[in-house]
Amino acid sequence: xxxxxxxxxxxxxxxxxxxxxxxxxxxxxxxxxxxxxxxxxxxxxxxxxxxxxxxxxxxxxxxxxxxxxxxxxxxxxxxxxxxxxxxxxxxxxxxxxxxxxxxxxxxxxxxxxxxxxxxxxxxxxxxxxxxxxxxxxxxxxxxxxxxxxxxxxxxxxxxxxxxxxxxxxxxxxxxxxxxxxxxxxxxxxxxxxxxxxxxxxxxxxxxxxxxxxxxxxxxxxxxxxxxxxxxxxxxxxxxxxxxxxxxxxxxxxxxxxxxxxxxxxxxxxxxxxxxxxxxxxxxxxxxxxxxxxxxxxxxxxxxxxxxxxxxxxxxxxxxxxxxxxxxxxxxxxxxxxxxxxxxxxxxxxxxxxxxxxxxxxxxxxxxxxxxxxxxxxxxxxxxxxxxxxxxxxxxxxxxxxxxxxxxxxxxxxxxxxxxxxxxxxxxxxxxxxxxxxxxxxxxxxxxxxxxxxxxxxxxxxxxxxxxxxxxxxxxxxxxxxxxxxxxxxxxxxxxxxxxxxxxxxxxxxxxxxxxxxxxxxxxxxxxxxxxxxxxxxxxxxxxxxxxxxxxxxxxxxxxxxxxxxxxxxxxxxxxxxxxxxxxxxxxxxxxxxxxxxxxxxxxxxxxxxxxxxxxxxxxxxxxxxxxxxxxxxxxxxxxxxxxxxxxxxxxxxxxxxxxxxxxxxxxxxxxxxxxxxxxxxxxxxxxxxxxxxxxxxxxxxxxxxxxxxxxxxxxxxxxxxxxxxxxxxxxxxxxxxxxxxxxxxxxxxxxxxxxxxxxxxxxxxxxxxxxxxxxxxxxxxxxxxxxxxxxxxxxxxxxxxxxxxxxxxxxxxxxxxxxxxxxxxxxxxxxxxxxxxxxxxxxxxxxxxxxxxxxxxxxxxxxxxxxxxxxxxxxxxxxxxxxxxxxxxxxxxxxxxxxxxxxxxxxxxxxxxxxxxxxxxxxxxxxxxxxxxxxxxxxxxxxxxxxxxxxxxxxxxxxxxxxxxxxxxxxxxxxxx
Numbered sequence: 001x002x003x004x005x006x007x008x009x010x011x012x013x014x015x016x017x018x019x020x021x022x023x024x025x026x027x028x029x030x031x032x033x034x035x036x037x038x039x040x041x042x043x044x045x046x047x048x049x050x051x052x053x054x055x056x057x058x059x060x061x062x063x064x065x066x067x068x069x070x071x072x073x074x075x076x077x078x079x080x081x082x083x084x085x086x087x088x089x090x091x092x093x094x095x096x097x098x099x100x101x102x103x104x105x106x107x108x109x110x111x112x113x114x115x116x117x118x119x120x121x122x123x124x125x126x127x128x129x130x131x132x133x134x135x136x137x138x139x140x141x142x143x144x145x146x147x148x149x150x151x152x153x154x155x156x157x158x159x160x161x162x163x164x165x166x167x168x169x170x171x172x173x174x175x176x177x178x179x180x181x182x183x184x185x186x187x188x189x190x191x192x193x194x195x196x197x198x199x200x201x202x203x204x205x206x207x208x209x210x211x212x213x214x215x216x217x218x219x220x221x222x223x224x225x226x227x228x229x230x231x232x233x234x235x236x237x238x239x240x241x242x243x244x245x246x247x248x249x250x251x252x253x254x255x256x257x258x259x260x261x262x263x264x265x266x267x268x269x270x271x272x273x274x275x276x277x278x279x280x281x282x283x284x285x286x287x288x289x290x291x292x293x294x295x296x297x298x299x300x301x302x303x304x305x306x307x308x309x310x311x312x313x314x315x316x317x318x319x320x321x322x323x324x325x326x327x328x329x330x331x332x333x334x335x336x337x338x339x340x341x342x343x344x345x346x347x348x349x350x351x352x353x354x355x356x357x358x359x360x361x362x363x364x365x366x367x368x369x370x371x372x373x374x375x376x377x378x379x380x381x382x383x384x385x386x387x388x389x390x391x392x393x394x395x396x397x398x399x400x401x402x403x404x405x406x407x408x409x410x411x412x413x414x415x416x417x418x419x420x421x422x423x424x425x426x427x428x429x430x431x432x433x434x435x436x437x438x439x440x441x442x443x444x445x446x447x448x449x450x451x452x453x454x455x456x457x458x459x460x461x462x463x464x465x466x467x468x469x470x471x472x473x474x475x476x477x478x479x480x481x482x483x484x485x486x487x488x489x490x491x492x493x494x495x496x497x498x499x500x501x502x503x504x505x506x507x508x509x510x511x512x513x514x515x516x517x518x519x520x521x522x523x524x525x526x527x528x529x530x531x532x533x534x535x536x537x538x539x540x541x542x543x544x545x546x547x548x549x550x551x552x553x554x555x556x557x558x559x560x561x562x563x564x565x566x567x568x569x570x571x572x573x574x575x576x577x578x579x580x581x582x583x584x585x586x587x588x589x590x591x592x593x594x595x596x597x598x599x600x601x602x603x604x605x606x607x608x609x610x611x612x613x614x615x616x617x618x619x620x621x622x623x624x625x626x627x628x629x630x631x632x633x634x635x636x637x638x639x640x641x642x643x644x645x646x647x648x649x650x651x652x653x654x655x656x657x658x659x660x661x662x663x664x665x666x667x668x669x670x671x672x673x674x675x676x677x678x679x680x681x682x683x684x685x686x687x688x689x690x691x692x693x694x695x696x697x698x699x700x701x702x703x704x705x706x707x708x709x710x711x712x713x714x715x716x717x718x719x720x721x722x723x724x725x726x727x728x729x730x731x732x733x734x735x736x737x738x739x740x741x742x743x744x745x746x747x748x749x750x751x752x753x754x755x756x757x758x759x760x761x762x763x764x765x766x767x768x769x770x771x772x773x774x775x776x777x778x779x780x781x782x783x784x785x786x787x788x789x790x791x792x793x794x795x796x797x798x799x800x801x802x803x804x805x806x807x808x809x810x811x812x813x814x815x816x817x818x819x820x821x822x823x824x825x826x827x828x829x830x831x832x833x834x835x836x837x838x839x840x841x842x843x844x845x846x847x848x849x850x851x852x853x854x855x856x857x858x859x860x861x862x863x864x865x866x867x868x869x870x871x872x873x874x875x876x877x878x879x880x881x882x883x884x885x886x887x888x889x890x891x892x893x894x895x896x897x898x899x900x901x902x903x904x905x906x907x908x909x910x911x912x913x914x915x916x917x918x919x920x921x922x923x924x925x926x927x928x929x930x931x932x933x934x935x936x937x938x939x940x941x942x943x944x945x946x947x948x949x950x951x952x953x954x955x956x957x958x959x960x961x962x963x964x965x966x967x968x969x970x971x972x973x974x975x976x977x
Contacts, residue, residue, distance in 0.1 A: 047082065050120050057084065057121055061128060066090050066157070067164060074167035078139035081166065084118060085148050087129040090157040092150050098131045101156075102146040103163070104138065105177070108480050115148070140479060142174045181480050188478060192440075196421050199429035200414065211406040218402035222395045230387070234380035241299045242340065242372055249297060249341060251365040261364065262319035262330065268369045269337035275311060275319060276346055278327040281355045288329045289346040289355075295339040298361075306331040307349075338378055340369040397745045408738070409566075412961040415912065424521055426498075433528040434493035440477060440484040441502055446514045451504035454485045458500035460492060461532050462522070462972050467492050471506040491525055496532035498523040519969045534569040535971055537561075538657040538679075540646045542639055542666040543629065544575050547582045547609055550629050552734070552874060553663055553686045556708065559737050561612050563964030564971075572655070574646045576624040576638075577605055577616035585609065589616075597648045598641055604649060617645050635666070636691075643669040650676045659971045665691020668698035680974035682706065682967075687871050688716050689792075696721030699728065703977035704970050708734045708872035709893030715869070730970060733896050734872040735960030741857075741878045743954075748854035755954040758883040759947045765858035772852075773813060773843030780841075781810040781939045783932075784860035784884075786853050786875055789818035789827055794866035794889060799830055800925045801864050801887075801932055806838045808936050815856055817846045857882040861946075862935050866928055870894050876917075877958035883950035886917040887931050894919070897958065901949070902934065916953045 048056070048070050060068045066089035069075060070082035083100060092098065098115040113133045121130040137144070144166040147158040158164075172180070254260035262275040276289055283289050291306040308329035315330075316323040335342065342364045345356040356362075370378060384391075423445040427438045443454050458469040474485035491498065500521050503510035515521075539561055543554035557573060565571040583589065589607035596602070598619070605616040618624065623638040632638075643662075647670065650657065656677040662670040664686045671681045683702035685695060699705050699721055705728045707713045713731025716722050722729060743761060744754045750768045753761020770777050783805040787793045798814070805812045812834070818824035827846065834842035845852060857863070863879035865888040872893030876886040880897075888894040898917040899908035908915045918935045920927035939946050 053084075053118075053120050054124075057086075057124060057128065057130060061086065061089075064089070069166055074169040075137055075144075076169040077137050077141045077171040079137060081135060081137045083115075083133050083146075083166065084121070085115065085131045085133075085157075087131060088127050090148065092148065092155050092157055093153065094129075095152070096150040096155070097152050099149055099151050100133050100146050101149050102144060104141060105143055105174075105480065107145060109476075114151075137168070139171070140177060140180075141168060141171045142177055144168055177480075181478070181482055185478060185482050188483070192425070195427070195429055196418075196425065200417075202430065203414070204410070207407065207410040210410075211403040214402040214406045215399035218398045219395055222398040226387075226391055226394075230383045231376070231380050234376045234383055237379050238372055238375045241296045241338075242375065243297070246297050246341060249363045250360065251341060251363045253364055255362075257322075257326070259362065260319075260321070262321065265367050266335060266342065266364050267367045268335055268339055271332055271334050273319065273330050273332055274308075274344070275321060275328050275330040276308065278329060279325070282353050283346060283348060283355055284327070285353075286348055287327045288349065290349055290351070291331050291333070291344060291346055293333060293342060293344040295336065295343060296341050297363075298343050306333060308346075335366060338370050338375055339366050341365055401739055401742075401745065405739075408957065408959055409961045412957070412959075412965065416962075416965070420521065424500075424523075426523060430526055431491060431498065431523060432526050433491050433495045436488055436490050439474075439487050439489050439498075439500065441474060441486075442484045443502070443514075444483070446502070448502055448504055448512055448514050451512055453504055455503050455506050455510070456487050456500055457503070458489075458498060460495040460499060460525075461497055463499050463520075463976060465492065465495060467495075469500070471503065471508075473506070474502075494529040495525045496528040498525055519973055534567075535564075535658045535968070536570045536656060537564060537572075537659045537661060537971060538650065538655065539571070539573045539661045539663070540643065540667045540670045541573065541575055541663045542642065543663075544573055544609060544614070547585050548575060548578055548580070548629060551686075552708075552872065555737075555874065556684075556686065556734055557663060558610050558612065559735060559960050560964065560967060562610060563735070563960035564968060565612065567964060567968055569968070572613045572615060572657075573609070574615045574617065574649065576642050577603070577618035578624045578626075578629055580627055580629065581616075586614070592653075595648065595652045597645055602645050602649070604653070615649065617642065617649060619645060636694075639666040640669050643667055643673060646670065647673045647675065659974055662698065662702075665694040665698075668694040671698035672701040680704075680971075680977060682970060682974050684708070685716070685871075688719060688722075689869075692719070692721050699725040702728065703974040704728055704730065706730045706732050706967070706970060708732070709896045711895045712869075712871045712892040715892060730966075732963050732966045732970075733893060734874065735963050736874055736877045736881065736958050738881065738959045741854075741881050743858055743882050746854055746858070748851040749858050753858075753883075755883070755951040758951045758954060762858060762861075762883055762950070765855055766860075769813065769843075769855050769859035770811075772855075773845075774840065775811050775813075775843055776840035781805075781861045781936055782813065782859060783810050783862045783864060783887075783936075784813040784815070784856050785864040786815045786856055787865070789816050789823055790820070791823075792868055792870075794868050794923075795823065795827075797866035797889070797923075797925065797928045798864065799826075800928055801866065802830065802834060802842065804929060804932055805936070806834060806841050808933075810936060811841045811843075813843045813845075813856055813860065815845045815849065815853055817848070857884060860884045861939055862887050862932070864932075865889070865894055867891060867894065868923060873897070880916060880953040880956060881958065883954045885935060885946075885949060885953065887935050888917065888919050889923075889927070890919040890921045900931075901938075913956060914952055916949070916956060 056068050056072060066086045068084045070084070075081040085098065087096065087098065100113040100115060102111045102113065104111060113135045115131040115133040118130040118132040121128070124130060145163045146166065147156050147163055149156045253266060257277055258280040259274060259276045262273040264272070266272050274291060278284060278286055278289060287310045289308050291308055293304045293306065294302060308331040311321065311328040311330050313323050316328055321328050344362050345354060347354045423442040425440050427440065431437045439456060441454065441456065443449055443451060448454060454474045455471045456469065456474055457471045459465055460467055469489060472487050474487045476482070477484045477486045489498070500523070501513060501515040504512040539557055541553065541557045543550055543557060545554035545558045548554060561571045561573055586607040586609055589605060592604045592606050594601055594603040600619050600621040603618040603620070605618060607614055607616070619641065623641055626632050649655070657679045659682055660670055660675060660679045661682045661684065662668060663684050668683065668691065671683050675681065681702040682704045683698045685705065685707040688695060705725065707716065707729065710731035710733065713729055717726055717729065743749060744752050746752060749761070749765055751761050751764035766782055767777060769775070783801065785798055789795055802812045802814070818827060824846065827844070831842070831844035857879050860879065861884065863876065863884045863886050865873055865876045865886060867873065867889055868891070870892040876888055876894060877897055879886050886898045888898045898919050899911070899913060899915045900917065900919045901915040904915055918931040920931040
């Protein structure tokens with residue numbers, strides 16, 4: 001990215017130099033053409049004598065003309081002009097104060113010149129009252145139009161609606177001036193782009209530093225986390241190995257005439273000789289035995305086996321063993337440093353006869369055994385060595401993810417800067433606090449196009465700074481008013497953000513305004529004193545992934561909260577404490593007292609979920625002890641109670657949110673509840689199919705409302721509960737967690753891959769999916785669908801697509817289930833029919849399987865989402881993340897994320913994205929066929945193009961980086977409401 005920015009900078013500088021040269025040449029040509037006339041004019045600029053002026057005035061009166069000019073043959077540009085006006089021959093009153101209102105170059109610029117009574121002609125005959133004005137005529141002028149007006153009354157003499165024109169000499173032609181200005185504008189634009197490109201290079205250098213810092217922090221965090229994990233595992237292992245039952249074992253260093261540890265005591269970390277008397281028990285028929293040995297009460301049930309050898313008389317004497325009437329055998333055993341007890345039994349060589357000490361086994365305690373703490377350290381170090389290679393790879397992945405995260409966020413910010421810089425920027429480009437900056441704005445690219453005057457007003461730090469910018473008239477940055485307007489702004493020393501809006505007048509109620517659709521424009525300021533406080537946002541919701549997820553709302557709550565938190569704001573999520581929560585995914589859960597409300601006591605719990613502060617409210621009335629989240633017939637009562645309890649919790653615990661964010665009908669009552677700290681409310685509609693009455697009431701009382709895609713916002717705009725409040729409604733596309741859904745690190749895939757090796761990575765995944773699904777491993781397209789089997793998802797089209805895929809030689813995979821038994825039965829029948837007709841071409845899995853879903857996304861060539869309506873949809877974005885081409889019905893968020901390669905080039909360009917899939921608009925099978933057949937045909941006929949498309953869609957950004965910034969802007973908008 002830095003290299004690209006540097007190249008862009010160099011290209012912009014080269015263009016700037018070329019355009020500047022062209023502009024200079026054009027200006028020189030005009031100057032040369034006018035030089036001769038200007039030289040001649042120097043002798044004709046003297047004021048007229050009284051005799052000359054009187055004669056010309058009399059001649060003008062005789063002709064019935066109210067105006068005369070000096071010089072009479074025409075005024076040379078760049079010199080002084082004198083205009084004389086006889087008020088008596090015009091419509092203006094006697095008690096007047098006259099002015100010339102001049103329009104330079106066809107009124108592209110307006111100039112006012114004051115007039116005064118002409119003393120030279122004060123003695124003129126009755127019927128004459130001469131006024132005069134003297135002024136310098138600009139050099140770059142091809143036309144000078146004007147009217148005479150009365151400053152007192154506003155009356156105008158405009159030459160009977162034709163205006164007056166002063167004759168000019170020596171000026172450029174209109175064509176010459178336009179060419180010069182075009183060249184100057186091009187040079188200025190090239191210079192502007194060069195400055196912006198240079199600033200981008202600096203910014204990306206900082207991005208790379210931040211990315212490197214993030215990678216280093218990620219490595220430290222990984223090592224700390226991994227150390228804790230391994231230490232916990234080692235501690236647990238030692239606790240299991242040194243369990244209390246170990247102390248109850250009967251141990252002995254020897255049993256007379258049975259066994260002994262010969263040659264010295266049994267010591268940890270040493271080699272010891274175990275001597276066993278075969279004649280002492282069931283092995284009397286042999287003179288050797290097999291030794292089966294373990295440690296610490298047969299920990300892990302693992303055994304080591306040693307062959308013993310007979311001990312002769314000399315060896316028995318060496319070890320102090322009685323030789324007569326004994327049959328000793330022995331084996332040298334290495335005792336681990338970690339062993340506290342040695343466990344053993346013996347058998348004959350065939351394992352048919354055993355001596356296990358009458359079913360009690362033999363146990364010997366070990367001297368100098370490691371203590372529990374040293375044992376933990378030993379196990380920890382062993383685990384660390386064993387996992388070193390895998391952990392290094394995991395650490396590298398963590399560092400890489402951290403770098404990509406920084407770069408991804410920076411790329412989103414860069415795109416937004418570039419879009420804004422088309423019409424709004426500052427000089428210096430990187431504005432600093434405590435300095436004066438020039439603000440540049442091009443109204444021609446905004447709603448203020450064509451307005452005669454432009455004013456800027458603003459503030460700082462999201463309008464929360466005491467200093468405000470009063471309406472300031474902007475001036476053209478170039479002659480002729482072409483392009484950008486500019487204004488000087490003094491930035492306070494403690495500013496961090498410059499906030500501006502633009503109007504066409506200085507009034508606060510200006511009729512025409514550009515305020516960025518109500519969000520205002522914001523320009524970052526560097527080196528501000530202090531720290532700009534962030535927002536305190538509290539989500540009140542009934543779902544949260546991954547601990548209490550039913551649908552997409554839970555994903556959005558968690559992912560959006562994390563993304564906003566990553567922007568530097570404080571975020572908390574408040575949810576009910578269900579008895580079905582996945583508590584193993586909650587870190588540091590603890591109770592923080594409680595409070596009485598609604599006729600019951602409510603316990604307050606805190607913990608962390610996905611690095612988010614999460615509060616759980618547990619009322620003792622049992623509302624959330626139901627073994628489910630939804631479905632007991634009183635959900636509206638339960639969730640209404642929860643909303644009131646959540647607001648009471650904020651008050652009791654003195655939580656002071658700036659913004660309360662509530663979701664769908666379930667937490668809609670928060671919008672009209674008693675909010676603490678004068679908090680503003682943002683309400684998100686995830687699916688308008690449910691709870692319309694509650695949604696309508698929230699729409700009326702929330703400051704801002706959102707839904708999960710721009711197209712869905714338009715689709716529901718006419719709904720009776722939405723239409724009256726449409727000015728509040730914003731559509732923001734959901735994102736996906738690009739760390740969870742990342743084929744380059746996905747552990748559920750047989751091979752990780754990126755856009756560079758997408759074909760190979762998908763081939764490996766396809767092979768594995770075919771193995772699991774008993775599909776033929778052949779070169780045919782694989783079409784998949786991962787969904788809940790409900791009517792919203794277009795189940796009639798899914799069934800049709802399965803047959804169409806199989807008829808055209810492809811393979812079809814479906815993962816999902818139906819809550820309706822009748823629908824499930826239909827799909828069971830479809831599975832049976834498909835597998836009978838195409839036994840190695842179809843695979844149906846009617847359950848949710850997270851690892852399998854990852855494999856399907858990676859293995860598929862095409863992914864179907866034929867929904868009847870889809871507020872946003874996540875699966876199509878996940879599929880594209882894995883290089884799988886989406887085939888969708890053009891509705892809701894599907895239309896905002898999938899751009900048909902044959903029909904949506906212009907729409908994709910407007911969205912700043914490349915075409916990426918196939919879509920259709922109808923609800924019948926013909927529409928489905930139109931999209932799916934085109935996709936299959938491309939796969940069969942243009943494999944290279946298909947692989948290129950797969951690589952392209954993998955690189956598109958469907959993260960939360962952009963949407964999170966949009967939500968932050970709406971939070972600030974809510975604060976201004």
